[in-house]
Amino acid sequence: MEELEGSLLKKINEPADLRKLNLDDLPVVCDELRQFIIDEVSSNPGHFGASLGVVELTVALHYAYKTPYDLLIWDVGHQAYGHKILTGRREQFHTNRKYHGISGFPKPSESIYDTFGVGHASTSISAALGMAVAADLKKQRDQKIVAVIGDGSMTGGMAFEGLNNAAVNNSNVLIILNDNNMAIDPNVGGVSNYLLNISKSKSYNKLKRKIWNGLGKLNGLGPRARRLVQNTEGALKSALLKESNLFESLGIRYFGPVDGHDVKYLANVLRDLRDIPGPKLLHVITKKGKGFKQAELFQTEFHAPGKFDKVTGELFDCECAMNKPPKFQNVFGNTLVELAEMNERIVGVTPAMPTGSSLNIMMEKMPHRAFDVGIAEQHAVTFSAGMAIQGLIPFCNIYSTFMQRSYDQVIHDVAIQNLQVVFCLDRGGLVGADGSTHHGVFDLAYMRHIPNMIVTAPMDEIELRNMMFTAQQENRGPFSIRYPRGCGCQVSWKQSFESIPIGKARVLTDGNELAILTIGTTGITAARAVKALIKDGHSVAHYDMRFVKPLDQELLHQVFARFNKIITVEDGVIQGGFGSAVVEFMSDHQYSANVVRMGVPDRFVEHGTQEELIRECGYDQKGIYQMALHLLES
């Protein structure tokens, strides 16, 4: 903090302070803001490259617009660290993403400057449009609404639904397209190619310069003359660009591309755009990781790099130490290649998460059989359904939280047609620092009520491999396999494949006083609790159920016949989840027992480490032990 003595950044406690500075001061503010982000994120990990890339845009926006009256919406929100720091959270920023600290994403409950809760991509245009309509209806016609959306998020279907509506709605919205030609991995698809083309096209840029130069002269004009010039230039531009510009063709005025790292220029452009009515889009070119060499060079690694050396950029969170279990995602990635080598019908699909899911391993080895479809979860599912109906076996890997988007596609396009699509739901359960928008806690509940769907959660890496092996066998229907963020417990995970009988649980420990039924990796935690209980003289049975659907009915009949004290544990919502399935079984078969369901309660869980959050929800080793003891003693 001493380093900030005498700094401009330190004087900015809210954007109004920034607006008191001279335009010439802005580059200094940007330098200080960038260094502040580097210092903080290198020691307290979070999203990095995206925030560095929008430092100038962030400063220019808060300078040109009257936030918080004017409303600023960040798409995804992983790039909003600069915004947080300039809007009163500089002193708290060291708690970013920590338990009880500030959130890594904009959150209206945290600040009036965070106008909309975000975390998932492609929502900003719709939200901004809704806010603009509200401003119109509230007769706040001077209120400006700005959405900042990245080129990756622009590939999401929802962004286009928003654009389509904005074009005819005529509300006062500015959409800023922050184009760095990257998602987490390199951005892909037609939209990405299109944006690259217009930012590189020489004739397009010549025309753009002419128009911008004209616009720059508007500042000295009175309102009438100004309107006239704007209209003429708008008409000229529309006539010339309508045929060639995607956004103009949709009826959204397009400005740019402009240099997103020239803060003074950006501030002037934004001031001009403030006064132009109707829906409009400013195309800003930025570099992800700007100002930190390693982050510019290795943009995927520095999207969310973990701890790193703030001078050299050396990454400290090296993933694969010897004798450490692998990340589940890597077991998925490597196993899929093994299976695909054995079964030529297998293909892989990811919506914009090749590195996060480790599908990049297959994309490298079998580029024709592994597809990154962009931030497009709904499309990913129906695209998989299309391949499945033609005899392929897609392994469609989607983070549990993002799969929420594709609920209808899973039902309508896959399950009703009983297609063999294998859904690999990564980041199932509480994910940690990303918090409430990203916890993958709903999937067991939203998958288990879909007819035809087999719903599984392997307990460890070996089980994950075997479940994947089982899912690709002949004549399976839709099959869902969910596993968590991080590592399991099996160092020697690469063992030969074994088929798992559908709907068959495993007995991990036998006992006769109490039964613990677990699903997924909660089995690892429960096994430790059971060990402690046995050591303390209790007789506890532990079953790894493997399948939420179909349940192992034969085993459940035995369990309810033998035990009247039962605990279920899941890393997911209690309501409607695995434990609820067990309780439904009990009720359907008229058993009666004291069944305690442990898992995520009916509220949104915030951010922290996975351990902290699981402890908060009570299904950590100690929580399971104590609950068992409580039942045993009751």
Ligand SMILES: Cc1ncc(C[n+]2csc(CCOP(=O)(O)OP(=O)(O)O)c2C)c(N)n1
């Ligand atoms: C619906 C959804 N799918 C996937 C993600 C994961 N994700 C977070 S940021 C990101 C890339 C976004 O790219 P872009 O919008 O261009 O922002 P940049 O990081 O380049 O600034 C992805 C895929 C998400 N947050 N939401």
Ligand SMILES: CC(=O)[C@@H](O)[C@H](O)COP(=O)(O)O
């Ligand atoms: C912002 C976003 O949605 C992603 O960057 C997400 O944080 C990735 O999560 P993992 O770190 O678990 O891959």
Ligand SMILES: [Mg+2]
């Ligand atoms: Mg991008």
